[in-house]
Amino acid sequence: MIIRKRAAAVITVFFCAGLFLVWILSNWVADLAKERLQQDANDELRSQVLLAKSKLESALFRDVFLVDSLATLFNIDPQASGENFYEISIRLLERAENVRNVGMAPNDIVEKNYPVEGNEKAIGLDFRTVPSQYETVQAARQAQDIFLAGPLELVQGGRALIARVPVFTDYPANENYWGSLSVVIDYESLMESAGLSRIENAEIAIRGRNGKGRDGEVFEGTPETFANADYQGPVVVPNGEWWIAADFKDSLTKEQENLLQLGRWSLIGIYILLFFSVCMLWVFYRAERHRANEDFLTGLSNRRFALSYLNRLMSEGNDRNRFCVLTIDLNDFKAINDTHGHDTGDDMLKLVARGLETAVRASDIVARMGGDEFLVILNRCKDKEQADKIIDKIRAQVERQHIQAHGLILYPSLSIGCACNSEGGQDKATLLKLADERMYENKLSIKKKQS
Numbered sequence: 235m236i237i238r239k240r241a242a243a244v245i246t247v248f249f250c251a252g253l254f255l256v257w258i259l260s261n262w263v264a265d266l267a268k269e270r271l272q273q274d275a276n277d278e279l280r281s282q283v284l285l286a287k288s289k290l291e292s293a294l295f296r297d298v299f300l301v302d303s304l305a306t307l308f309n310i311d312p313q314a315s316g317e318n319f320y321e322i323s324i325r326l327l328e329r330a331e332n333v334r335n336v337g338m339a340p341n342d343i344v345e346k347n348y349p350v351e352g353n354e355k356a357i358g359l360d361f362r363t364v365p366s367q368y369e370t371v372q373a374a375r376q377a378q379d380i381f382l383a384g385p386l387e388l389v390q391g392g393r394a395l396i397a398r399v400p401v402f403t404d405y406p407a408n409e410n411y412w413g414s415l416s417v418v419i420d421y422e423s424l425m426e427s428a429g430l431s432r433i434e435n436a437e438i439a440i441r442g443r444n445g446k447g448r449d450g451e452v453f454e455g456t457p458e459t460f461a462n463a464d465y466q467g468p469v470v471v472p473n474g475e476w477w478i479a480a481d482f483k484d485s486l487t488k489e490q491e492n493l494l495q496l497g498r499w500s501l502i503g504i505y506i507l508l509f510f511s512v513c514m515l516w517v518f519y520r521a522e523r524h525r526a527n528e529d530f531l532t533g534l535s536n537r538r539f540a541l542s543y544l545n546r547l548m549s550e551g552n553d554r555n556r557f558c559v560l561t562i563d564l565n566d567f568k569a570i571n572d573t574h575g576h577d578t579g580d581d582m583l584k585l586v587a588r589g590l591e592t593a594v595r596a597s598d599i600v601a602r603m604g605g606d607e608f609l610v611i612l613n614r615c616k617d618k619e620q621a622d623k624i625i626d627k628i629r630a631q632v633e634r635q636h637i638q639a640h641g642l643i644l645y646p647s648l649s650i651g652c653a654c655n656s657e658g659g660q661d662k663a664t665l666l667k668l669a670d671e672r673m674y675e676n677k678l679s680i681k682k683k684q685s
Contacts, residue, residue: 249509253502260501264494271490276482279436280465282429283480290428291470294419297330298380298397298472301417304336305380305399312401312412316340323348326417331427334394334420340413342371356388361414367396370444371414373473374398378408382472383444385421385453395419397472425454437481439463445474455479529602531580532587540601540609541662547611548655548662557613558621558654560628561669562590564606565647565680574639581637586646589632594624621652649677 304326308315315322316338323336327348337347342361347353361368370383377400384395399415402408425431430438439455441448447468452460460466463479486494527539535543547557564586571579583606590600590608599611610628615621629648636645651673653665 245513252505252509256502256505260498263501264498267497268486268494271486271494272484275435275486276464279433279480279482282433283436283438283465283478284467286429286433287467287469287478290424290430293331293424293427294382294395294471297333297417297419298382300326300330300333301397301399301415302380304417305401305415308338308399308401308412308415309403309405312340312403316346319346320348332419332423334392334418334423337416337418338413339371339416342368342413344416370396370398373444374414375400375411377473378402380472381445385443388418393421395421395424433480435483437483439479439481440469440476441479442469442471442474442476445471445476447475448477450477529587532584532602534587534591534608535599535601537601537603537609540599540603540611543599544611544662544665547613548665556616556654556656557611558615558618558652559665559669560610560612560621560625561603561651561666561673562586562608562610562628563649563673563677564608565649565677567606570639570644574642574644578637578639578644581639582644582646585635585637586632586648589635589646590628593628593631615654617656618652618654621654625650625652647680649673649680651676 304322307322319336319338326336327333335347335349335353337344337353337356339345339359339361344356344359344361347356361371366386367383370381373383374381379400381398382395383398385393386396388394395418397417397419399417400408401412401415402410403412404410422431437455437459439452439457439459441452441454441457441460442450443453444450448466459481460477460479462481464482465480467478469476469478527535527542529536544559547555564582567579567582570582583602586608587600587602590610594600594610594612597613599609599613601609601611603609612621612624615624628650632646632648634645636643638644651669651671653669653672655665657668
């Protein structure tokens with residue numbers, strides 16, 4: 235029982251240690267898989283941002299080039315172009331995707347807007363009275379080229395980009411300033427057409443109002459996005475650049491999270507299954523081995539195991555490995571079988587077997603050699619004096635017990651012979667023969683006492 239408890243404790247310790255290691259391993263594998271899935275998701279988000287950035291640049295320049303065409307007409311003949319402003323604007327808006335309205339401002343005062351409806355508030359606006367807008371008009375005049383202002387809030391409402399186009403009546407000298415054209419590009423429409431507003435699991439921020447780049451004002455998103463950005467890059471605009479940043483969020487799907495959990499618990503389940511499969515095989519192996527070396531009736535070791543064990547002890551040849559053997563015979567056993575039957579005899583053998591196991595130490599071997607003969611191997615027994623103490627304990631333990639048969643109380647009586655390897659040489663047969671001789675001597679002395 236001690237050995238079984240010890241084996242169970244060892245198995246439990248190994249199982250818990252293995253489970254702990256597998257738990258760490260499964261978490262490590264799950265973290266690696268999650269990191270890989272997240273990286274794939276981030277790469278996909280990066281691709282979406284780059285594609286949207288490219289679309290944004292393309293859409294912006296397409297609309298701005300249309301503005302440039304309009305400016306060419308005014309540079310050639312501003313009077314005729316002004317008279318045909320509405321017809322020209324209609325054609326421009328038909329070809330543009332995100333242009334909201336077009337305005338002309340000779341002497342920097344808004345004279346015409348198309349479409350007129352919804353833009354009435356802008357008519358008559360003198361840019362010089364609105365410093366924030368006049369600054370961009372002046373920037374276009376000084377650069378003698380298109381200046382993209384914004385995004386900014388319009389007088390008529392909404393956010394937009396305004397392409398300011400200077401008009402000179404003495405092109406290419408560009409010394410006689412006529413005024414400016416303003417083409418309003420709807421900011422929200424531009425973002426939608428580029429796809430930036432449709433990117434999920436990413437916070438997008440853009441800075442660089444009026445083309446001032448990464449040092450410019452943030453006009454989309456928050457400054458914190460730039461501090462935590464997974465991607466940053468420039469967006470080329472006609473008069474400079476914007477700077478875009480994207481902070482990618484945890485974008486694993488519920489199915490992916492469930493798959494990771496399934497993988498983690500599958501590893502643990504496989505370990506448990508394999509561990510208990512190995513344990514069951516080991517138990518079956520030990521059980522079969524034990525049955526091969528076990529006496530069927532008493533549950534003690536059998537003759538084959540006892541002799542094999544004794545052979546190993548004798549073959550070690552270590553002088554410090556002292557042991558003794560006890561040969562034990564049950565007195566008057568034949569009479570018990572003949573008088574009370576074999577069932578009673580079997581009960582007596584079982585009684586003696588239990589008593590022997592109880593009396594000896596856990597490290598000792600108790601075996602039934604056949605019939606009513608038993609063998610006890612006393613490990614680490616240095617001399618016969620120590621063996622005699624164990625013999626006395628065996629007698630006290632076994633012979634005080636009894637069984638009942640047909641109303642009679644039957645007590646076992648033992649004849650015991652002892653031989654130690656220190657006195658019997660290194661030969662197994664010699665050692666057993668010596669123990670048998672002493673056992674028969676003991677049997678004779680018991681019979682004399684009874685007579």
